[in-house]
Amino acid sequence: MIARMATTTRATNNPIPRFPDGFLWGVSTSAHQIEGAVDKREPSVWDTFTAEPGHIKDGSTAAVACDHYHRYPEDVALLRDLGVDAYRFSISWPRVNSPGGLDFYDRLVDELCTAGVRPVPTLFHWDLPASLDWMNRDTAERFAEYVAVVADRLGDRVDKWITLNEPAEHTLFGHALGAHAPGRQLLFDALPVAHHQLLAHGLAVRALRAAGATDIGIANSHGPTWPASQEPEDLEAADFYDVLLNRLFADPVLLGQYPEGIGDLMPGDVESDLKVIAEPLDWYGINYYAPTKVGAPQGADIEFGGLTMPAELPFSVREIEGHPVTDFGWPVVPEALTELLETFRDRYGDRLPPVVITENGCSYEGLEDQERISYLDGHLRALHRALEAGVDVRGYFVWSLLDNFEWAEGYARRFGLVHVDFETLERTPKASYGWLRDVLRAQG
Numbered sequence: 001m002i003a004r005m006a007t008t009t010r011a012t013n014n015p016i017p018r019f020p021d022g023f024l025w026g027v028s029t030s031a032h033q034i035e036g037a038v039d040k041r042e043p044s045v046w047d048t049f050t051a052e053p054g055h056i057k058d059g060s061t062a063a064v065a066c067d068h069y070h071r072y073p074e075d076v077a078l079l080r081d082l083g084v085d086a087y088r089f090s091i092s093w094p095r096v097n098s099p100g101g102l103d104f105y106d107r108l109v110d111e112l113c114t115a116g117v118r119p120v121p122t123l124f125h126w127d128l129p130a131s132l133d134w135m136n137r138d139t140a141e142r143f144a145e146y147v148a149v150v151a152d153r154l155g156d157r158v159d160k161w162i163t164l165n166e167p168a169e170h171t172l173f174g175h176a177l178g179a180h181a182p183g184r185q186l187l188f189d190a191l192p193v194a195h196h197q198l199l200a201h202g203l204a205v206r207a208l209r210a211a212g213a214t215d216i217g218i219a220n221s222h223g224p225t226w227p228a229s230q231e232p233e234d235l236e237a238a239d240f241y242d243v244l245l246n247r248l249f250a251d252p253v254l255l256g257q258y259p260e261g262i263g264d265l266m267p268g269d270v271e272s273d274l275k276v277i278a279e280p281l282d283w284y285g286i287n288y289y290a291p292t293k294v295g296a297p298q299g300a301d302i303e304f305g306g307l308t309m310p311a312e313l314p315f316s317v318r319e320i321e322g323h324p325v326t327d328f329g330w331p332v333v334p335e336a337l338t339e340l341l342e343t344f345r346d347r348y349g350d351r352l353p354p355v356v357i358t359e360n361g362c363s364y365e366g367l368e369d370q371e372r373i374s375y376l377d378g379h380l381r382a383l384h385r386a387l388e389a390g391v392d393v394r395g396y397f398v399w400s401l402l403d404n405f406e407w408a409e410g411y412a413r414r415f416g417l418v419h420v421d422f423e424t425l426e427r428t429p430k431a432s433y434g435w436l437r438d439v440l441r442a443q444g
């Protein structure tokens, strides 16, 4: 049930500049973070990881989460009343593997279509079936088979698809550092995980095309890397980090090549795989949250943003000072979004298809979330500046519709436009929900 709504809706009196006609406005979620109903699907690597003590900061699980599996009509009503054009959600591969699992997405897609909200599914958002492993190339082939099944079932109502969400984080947090499922600490030996996900992306594009899809993208996470100083060792470390987080995942998709020195570290017939990975896309999704300041290694482990970065890494992440931070401690730097988009335009030129911001948002407590309004306000203005600078941006999705299971942080980080009481599961739209609804109305 939807409770009363927060009352204030404005952080600034200046209207958000007008975005082009046809600009796609949406909000995003992911299956594991909101669905619950774990008994109605096979386990994922996240279930296994969560069950091991010590991994999730508040000791919680996603067994119920927002119970979106049962409460999706209420959540779709929230989307409709918000006035978004589109809803980005993810499809749980373990659910699709389970009897009747696809029926849930059938119902959800029908509900969205009835509400006039365009469904935009992501086909993989980190909840790998527990029986699979991205260290194995075969997982990429299995992914393409699963994608074909989903496209066959939903393709009559879904025309916009996202292959993967943030393979960078899934590789880095899940397989290199061990902070996310499946909890491996392989450091650079985790590189095959990146390659196999990228291959899975390319194979999925082919499977979707074979099913008639014409509007396909990926949601990669990117942010500017700022060197800690102009000293050569800091510049070198920052460049390395930029390769790891940005270019390792964008270059193969957009240019059909790995950054220098990386291809040799990848398994299999890399040249032939790159042809698959670089299957042309209709648009390129960017998840943006914050820039990262990076310097030379400091000879000690570093705790940063909920992660432990081991001393042996060839870089160290530093605090960005002089900007507000979210409850997660992430710096709020809207102008870095403009910078990022201009860098992409300059780096990839005409190889960059139209861009969609597939995630942007922040964690803050409270219903009267003026900080979130201010964050979104700033980032929309920064996005508009990128448009004015000639970057072809076609859409913007807020992360997230609902407070949800924020991975290793459990329920401690609230990213939602809608508050969820995790005892009663009651939804309460926050001030930012009302603010965004007003912005969307004004955009027409």
Ligand code: IFM
Pocket: 030, 033, 166, 287, 359, 399, 406, 415
């Ligand atoms: O909650 C995550 C989401 O699953 C992927 N992108 C970043 C969000 C906030 O951490």
